[in-house]
Amino acid sequence: MKTKRLFAGILGLSILMASFTACSGQQPANSAASEKGAASAASADDSAEKITLTFWNNYTNDSNHVMSGIIDKWNADHPNIHIEANSTENNAYKVKIKTAMSANNAPDIIYTWAGGFTQPFVEAGKILPLDEYLNDGTKDKMLSGALTNITYDGKVYGLTYNQQAGALYVNDELFKQNNVKVPTTFDELLTAVKAFKKAGLVPMAVGEKDKWPGMWYYDMIALREGGSQLCLDALNKKVSFDQPAFVNAAQKLEELVDAGAFAEDVLSQTRDESVAQFSQGKIPMYFGGNFDAQVIDQSLEGKVSAVKFPTISDGDGVDTEYLGGGADALCVNANTEHKDEAVQAVKYLAENFSSSMYLTGAGLPEWNYDSIDESKIDPLSKQIMEDIVQGSTGSVPAWDLYLTGNDAQTHQDLVQSLFGKQITPEDFGKQTQSKINKAA
Numbered sequence: 001m002k003t004k005r006l007f008a009g010i011l012g013l014s015i016l017m018a019s020f021t022a023c024s025g026q027q028p029a030n031s032a033a034s035e036k037g038a039a040s041a042a043s044a045d046d047s048a049e050k051i052t053l054t055f056w057n058n059y060t061n062d063s064n065h066v067m068s069g070i071i072d073k074w075n076a077d078h079p080n081i082h083i084e085a086n087s088t089e090n091n092a093y094k095v096k097i098k099t100a101m102s103a104n105n106a107p108d109i110i111y112t113w114a115g116g117f118t119q120p121f122v123e124a125g126k127i128l129p130l131d132e133y134l135n136d137g138t139k140d141k142m143l144s145g146a147l148t149n150i151t152y153d154g155k156v157y158g159l160t161y162n163q164q165a166g167a168l169y170v171n172d173e174l175f176k177q178n179n180v181k182v183p184t185t186f187d188e189l190l191t192a193v194k195a196f197k198k199a200g201l202v203p204m205a206v207g208e209k210d211k212w213p214g215m216w217y218y219d220m221i222a223l224r225e226g227g228s229q230l231c232l233d234a235l236n237k238k239v240s241f242d243q244p245a246f247v248n249a250a251q252k253l254e255e256l257v258d259a260g261a262f263a264e265d266v267l268s269q270t271r272d273e274s275v276a277q278f279s280q281g282k283i284p285m286y287f288g289g290n291f292d293a294q295v296i297d298q299s300l301e302g303k304v305s306a307v308k309f310p311t312i313s314d315g316d317g318v319d320t321e322y323l324g325g326g327a328d329a330l331c332v333n334a335n336t337e338h339k340d341e342a343v344q345a346v347k348y349l350a351e352n353f354s355s356s357m358y359l360t361g362a363g364l365p366e367w368n369y370d371s372i373d374e375s376k377i378d379p380l381s382k383q384i385m386e387d388i389v390q391g392s393t394g395s396v397p398a399w400d401l402y403l404t405g406n407d408a409q410t411h412q413d414l415v416q417s418l419f420g421k422q423i424t425p426e427d428f429g430k431q432t433q434s435k436i437n438k439a440a
Contacts (some may be wrong), residue, residue: 054107114149158331159350162363166323167306207271211412222249224317228394242433250425293380294361
């Protein structure tokens with residue numbers, strides 16, 4: 001992602017990094033005692049074991065150097081514990097880390113998605129439980145619920161540093177120009193879609209070639225239809241997907257498709273292409289994650305608002321629930337030869353990633369951020385944090401992060417079939433139940 005103001009982002013990051021480093025007094029340069037102590041310390045450093053911790057992640061577009069800058073800072077401050085980072089594109093990374101886990105060839109420090117993606121690794125004994133390492137005040141530094149999605153059978157297996165939150169991005173300028181009300185209910189959303197369609201605009205952006213962007217739409221509508229508890233119960237295989245709330249959500253998505261909410265070539269348009277069109281001011285609405293805020297605000301500064309997704313009049317969900325929660329996490333390979341050092345590094349990285357990514361608009365925090373100058377935070381990210389996340393009464397992660405194994409892909413495929421009118425809402429419910437949730 002690109003920062004809105006590169007200079008301000010780099011300056012803010014430098015200030016933030018300085019605040020994480022404890023100040024240490026030094027003797028005058030011409031002090032004999034100081035020279036002797038320095039020589040002794042250098043000798044100790046030279047004689048200490050030097051280790052390398054490998055760290056895999058998917059941050060190929062670390063354009064404002066948040067991650068790389070923090071790793072460089074760690075390496076400078078810890079000359080005997082070097083972090084060697086390797087980045088791979090998102091989808092390729094998922095295949096790479098799964099393959100490495102199966103072959104017992106995973107790195108020391110692992111970037112992962114909390115929830116269902118990590119669960120198979122935990123169940124296979126490939127991830128180090130961290131509970132015994134967290135009684136040093138680490139938990140007190142984290143926001144409430146930050147460890148929920150990375151806790152399995154009562155044990156913590158990683159540290160989250162970034163959470164996701166879905167928002168309906170609305171181009172205020174296009175709404176005003178076309179005299180359209182920003183929707184707060186689904187009926188008003190359909191009215192807005194029809195008005196923009198009549199005005200010759202594609203009302204809503206989505207890149208369904210990549211499948212997961214359209215899944216975000218369905219998952220959000222399902223949250224409004226059934227509420228967070230029902231969604232979580234279904235995802236945990238306690239109740240069936242083949243019931244009115246989930247079928248009705250599919251019906252609502254079909255209504256948007258039938259009303260012409262999306263581009264005619266929706267199935268061949270990528271996520272990046274759809275976000276680019278919205279960011280160019282061509283499309284009035286887009287439902288996406290907070291991770292889109294930075295590039296949108298950079299392109300349409302002051303012209304876009306991030307609002308809650310509309311409620312459904314007869315649905316059980318409320319507007320204080322959101323799609324998201326703790327998502328990005330760092331874990332330690334259970335087979336690493338350097339467990340203590342890897343855990344130490346994970347704590348440092350997670351805390352610093354959390355604050356720095358919020359400061360630069362690249363993510364929402366999972367650690368306390370009282371020390372950050374909020375005037376420097378990307379406006380859309382701050383709006384999402386204040387209006388959608390803070391004061392919320394519940395959240396549900398995007399389903400592909402919660403579901404395990406091939407179930408996530410199955411869900412994406414079924415939602416794509418709704419966009420393509422290849423399946424009815426009723427069949428969607430039945431197939432979701434039979435293919436994903438056989439236990440319920």
